Amino acid sequence: MNHHYVVKLILLGDPGAGKTSLLHRFVDDTFTEKYDTTIGVDFQAKTVTSTSGNILRLHLWDTAGQEHFRSIVTAYYRCIAAALLVFDVTNRETFDNLEHWLKDLRQKNESLHDLPIIILGNKTDVEKRKVSFEEAHEFAKKHNVRYSEISVKNNIGIDEAILRIIDDVDDVFIKKNIPCTGIKKRPLVGIEKKLELTQYNPFENYNKKKSNKLNCCIQS
Ligand code: GDP
Ligand code: MG
Numbered sequence: 001m002n003h004h005y006v007v008k009l010i011l012l013g014d015p016g017a018g019k020t021s022l023l024h025r026f027v028d029d030t031f032t033e034k035y036d037t038t039i040g041v042d043f044q045a046k047t048v049t050s051t052s053g054n055i056l057r058l059h060l061w062d063t064a065g066q067e068h069f070r071s072i073v074t075a076y077y078r079c080i081a082a083a084l085l086v087f088d089v090t091n092r093e094t095f096d097n098l099e100h101w102l103k104d105l106r107q108k109n110e111s112l113h114d115l116p117i118i119i120l121g122n123k124t125d126v127e128k129r130k131v132s133f134e135e136a137h138e139f140a141k142k143h144n145v146r147y148s149e150i151s152v153k154n155n156i157g158i159d160e161a162i163l164r165i166i167d168d169v170d171d172v173f174i175k176k177n178i179p180c181t182g183i184k185k186r187p188l189v190g191i192e193k194k195l196e197l198t199q200y201n202p203f204e205n206y207n208k209k210k211s212n213k214l215n216c217c218i219q220s
Contacts, residue, residue, distance in 0.1 A: 004047070004055035007169060008079055008182040011062050012101050013086035014094040018122040020062055021152045022086060026162065027060070031153055050170040051163070055188070058166075077108040081169045081182035082116040084162075089121045089149070092130040095139075102143055112180070116168035117145040120161055125151040 011019040020042060024030050027044040042062035049055055061076065085101050087094040098119060109115050119140050121131065133149060140147035146168070148161035173180040 003185055003187050004057055005174060006057045006059060006184040006186055007081045007166075008059045008061065009082050009084060009165070010076065010080050011060065011084050011086060012105065013063075014088075014091075014097050016091070017086040017088045017094050018152050019086050022084075022120070022122065022150070022158065023060055023062055025152045025155060026158055029155070031155075048162070048166060050166050050174075052167075052170055052175065054170055054174055056166060056169070057186075058162075074108055077105065079181040080109070080115070081173065081180050082118070082165050084165065085117060085119045085145075086122055087119070087131070087136075088123050089129045089131050089136070090123050090126045095121075095131045095136065098139065102145070114172045116165050116172055118161060118165045118168075119145055119147045121147070121149045122152055124149050124156065125154045 011023065013019055021031060023042065023044050024032075027046050044060045044062075045057060046060070047055060047057050063076070083105055085098060085105075087098055089095075102117070105117065106115075119136065121133070121136050136149075137147050146164060148157055148164065150157035150161055152158065169183070172178065173183055
């Protein structure tokens with residue numbers, strides 16, 4: 001392996017759904033109960049390995065306090081490889097607004113019919129749910145996107161959900177060599193190569209559990 005892929009992903013969803021918390025959990029494994037509206041551009045990066053062994057440097061873009069769907073600038077949606085749509089299972093309105101998010105996302109990416117999209121039902125640790133798994137799953141099926149449930153607070157389901165969407169990016173674009181402006185192929189060279197190869201792989205345990213063998217064959 002002498003190259004990796006830089007992959008741009010965006011997070012969408014109503015304010016308070018847990019997008020910023022999800023990023024912090026995924027990238028630094030931290031969580032806070034404090035709610036700070038995201039200001040400015042929030043961007044995080046993390047290197048992961050897809051099930052097929054491709055090294056992907058994920059650039060995860062947070063919506064930076066512009067969550068009211070009509071106000072999101074087109075530039076934010078441009079050049080993406082996949083989208084994560086987050087809602088709060090304890091807040092019905094965040095679920096009802098998914099329709100608008102999906103519409104907006106698809107309108108602004110008309111050329112990418114197969115754009116991988118995953119809906120994430122967050123805060124499953126809270127008892128008083130307002131949206132059932134069945135309803136959300138049905139909605140996702142109707143719109144031909146994936147659905148996973150997560151709890152950012154309890155760190156449940158996040159790595160699995162991101163691995164699913166990463167594998168979709170791999171299947172839809174990378175393996176078939178289909179050009180996508182949200183994916184850039186980059187060489188692994190010198191010190192950078194060493195760093196990439198020693199990077200912590202968040203899916204390691206998941207893959208081990210799944211197949212009982214290490215599924216990330218990073219070789220130089
Ligand atoms: P954003 O506006 O979508 O970026 O939402 P934030 O990430 O800022 O989260 C909004 C609030 O929800 C914060 O107070 C978080 O602590 C809280 N929160 C996020 N994820 C969870 C979760 O899985 N469970 C619970 N109980 N609270 C969460
Ligand atoms: Mg935020």
